Amino acid sequence: MAFLSATPIDPAGLVGRVASPAFGGVASFLGLVRNHHGGRAVSRLEYTAYGPMAEAECRRIVGEAESRWQVRVALEHRTGALEIGDIAVGVAAAGAHRDEAFSACRYVIEEVKARVPIWKKEFFQDGDVAWVDPTSASAPHEAVRE
Amino acid sequence: MAFLSATPIDPAGLVGRVASPAFGGVASFLGLVRNHHGGRAVSRLEYTAYGPMAEAECRRIVGEAESRWQVRVALEHRTGALEIGDIAVGVAAAGAHRDEAFSACRYVIEEVKARVPIWKKEFFQDGDVAWVDPTSASAPHEAVRE
Amino acid sequence: MPAPTTQLVNVRVLLFASYADRLGLESVRVALPVSATVADALDHVRSLPGGERIPPRPLCAVNLAHASLGTRLTEGDEVALLPPMAGG
């Protein structure tokens, strides 16, 4: 199962992959492309990944969640060009109890953001293009053309 | 908008009701009918509600979440007869940040369980029928026919 | 027509799920003295046949909102006795 997807993410498909008659709760998270960032209007964006490592890291993260909690996890992250409102990432975690489902879902999205080598180039409505740097509070973007 | 539904809950519909270009994250929770409870096999169940109060209480809970966090919340709870795997309750919370989305989603499902007057009658595979009493740890069910 | 002057408040008490099963009742009309509380309505229900099977301190609601046993009742109130909830 690939974790990176060049085609739209189907939330119902994610839930369907983890739901089972033994599990009572499914917690999920969808990250959507926002129309603004740092107070500026965003028109679209592009995700680029270090593909083989991103796949490996996603697999490790899902494995960690599934061994730490009694859950089944599905994870998908988009690559390529996305429009406002598109789903950039989807996580679904099914568990016998909602506490486990929520904990696992949250764990996976946090680890994805921290560990999976994916980068985001934002195209602003004013014409600027910039790589997003979540670690830089003062200057959230680095202009692509400097 | 009614919070109680006698017809199947559509998770994509819940997400669609809260998603917006201003919100980057949607956390959601689906409660599914499990095939077991207290170690016994469940074949189906029925939800009954104090309808007008359940609607009012759901509205209050959603309002609380939407004033406590910068989120938009959708909530739906099934009534009537459900089969194993059916969605009993669905919550979706969209927020500018995932922390708020997760917090609001979790708040709503916890408050629904604690405050909304809905009761569940479980039909076991062995023929027993019982009202679920989540407050009774030792005897999780009260037999309907005593 | 002006509201009748009365020393009683008339309320309706609703029962649900296991409580309704225990009493074989879903709704009871009760006339209580003025300044009566939810606890008084509960006492009445618990005095009915099977009523001892309602716990002494159930969850209660008045007019579609959770209420304590000490809540004062007024004419026309809808009181509800709520078994442990099991939604979600």
Place this chain on the structure above:
Amino acid sequence: MPAPTTQLVNVRVLLFASYADRLGLESVRVALPVSATVADALDHVRSLPGGERIPPRPLCAVNLAHASLGTRLTEGDEVALLPPMAGG
């Protein structure tokens, strides 16, 4: 055929996103002394034109897993210099 005896380890260093833009490079082959570490591969990249614009302690990976600057490199390793991640 036995592996050739050599005093060098040959590794490939990958650059991504803003780092690739800064150097105008996505991949560099580097021959390093035996017992070289990720830090040595990084030093080489930072000595290239534009390389001073790679921070002194970037996130690094070796063979598709996160690695520290002190990780020892062996023949054929794939090293990656990773800008701050922005998935999700």
